Amino acid sequence: MRDVHGDIYVTLFEDDPRLTVLRQLLLAYRVKWREFQEDTFTDEELDAARLLLVTIPDESMVFGGPRLGTQFDLSNACPVCAAGARQTSALMLDGADPEDVAKLDTYRVVTCYQEIVVDEQLAEALESEGVTGLSFRSVYAVRKDKRQVELPRRQMWAEHALPPVSPHSIGMNPRDVCSSCRRGGFYFSQLSPRLAYRARDLTGAMDVNRTWEWYGYVKFKGDLSEAVLPGPAFLVSPKVWRIFKDAGVTGFKWLPIRVVDDE
Ligand SMILES: [Zn+2]
Numbered sequence: 001m002r003d004v005h006g007d008i009y010v011t012l013f014e015d016d017p018r019l020t021v022l023r024q025l026l027l028a029y030r031v032k033w034r035e036f037q038e039d040t041f042t043d044e045e046l047d048a049a050r051l052l053l054v055t056i057p058d059e060s061m062v063f064g065g066p067r068l069g070t071q072f073d074l075s076n077a078c079p080v081c082a083a084g085a086r087q088t089s090a091l092m093l094d095g096a097d098p099e100d101v102a103k104l105d106t107y108r109v110v111t112c113y114q115e116i117v118v119d120e121q122l123a124e125a126l127e128s129e130g131v132t133g134l135s136f137r138s139v140y141a142v143r144k145d146k147r148q149v150e151l152p153r154r155q156m157w158a159e160h161a162l163p164p165v166s167p168h169s170i171g172m173n174p175r176d177v178c179s180s181c182r183r184g185g186f187y188f189s190q191l192s193p194r195l196a197y198r199a200r201d202l203t204g205a206m207d208v209n210r211t212w213e214w215y216g217y218v219k220f221k222g223d224l225s226e227a228v229l230p231g232p233a234f235l236v237s238p239k240v241w242r243i244f245k246d247a248g249v250t251g252f253k254w255l256p257i258r259v260v261d262d263e
Pocket of ligand 1: 080183
């Protein structure tokens with residue numbers, strides 16, 4: 001596949017003999033290349049996982065959040081990075097940009113930074129299957145004339161946050177972690193991060209949970225109307241993955257966590 005910059009992408013399994021041939025040819029012709037590794041899991045492996053980290057696909061992202069008027073309570077939030085900010089209103093999404101509007105009209109699931117927004121059928125499926133730890137919030141589109149129009153969609157909401165990950169986690173970049181609270185400013189540094197949790201920290205986990213760590217770019221100087229807030233990632237049981245899969249939702253990556261011994 002060739003992208004807009006003229007870069008060529010080749011995807012191969014790591015045991016494909018053509019990979020060795022390709023590397024030899026690139027060396028011989030002095031072509032520069034980079035390699036990215038991505039883990040893939042079978043349905044059996046996903047079904048057997050204790051919890052799955054849900055990673056947010058870029059293509060489902062719709063602009064929204066505090067800059068469009070979503071309200072937050074900052075009384076327990078870090079003053080530096082805003083980790084711990086608590087959303088207190090419906091989620092406001094962009095109803096003016098044509099690309100975002102097209103996604104809102106056609107995608108079963110859209111995302112807004114770390115938030116996941118499902119259509120009503122998927123919300124009903126999650127509810128009727130008795131998924132624990134999950135409730136829903138209303139979602140509005142903010143039109144060009146600033147009018148707020150309620151959408152036939154629901155924001156997934158989980159109150160239960162797990163304790164911090166075990167230091168045995170792989171693929172989390174702590175470079176930009178907030179120096180004040182150590183909670184905000186995490187990034188995933190590889191395509192397939194493997195979060196690890198101590199067994200005792202999983203007691204009381206629901207079907208839908210959030211991470212203690214807050215992920216993503218942060219722009220926060222105290223004024224929400226200009227802020228980009230970090231957010232906790234979702235950790236869900238295989239039951240939730242099954243419901244998304246049965247609904248035909250694609251694009252999300254579901255990555256099993258590792259459970260490590262208590263220490
Ligand atoms: Zn902070």
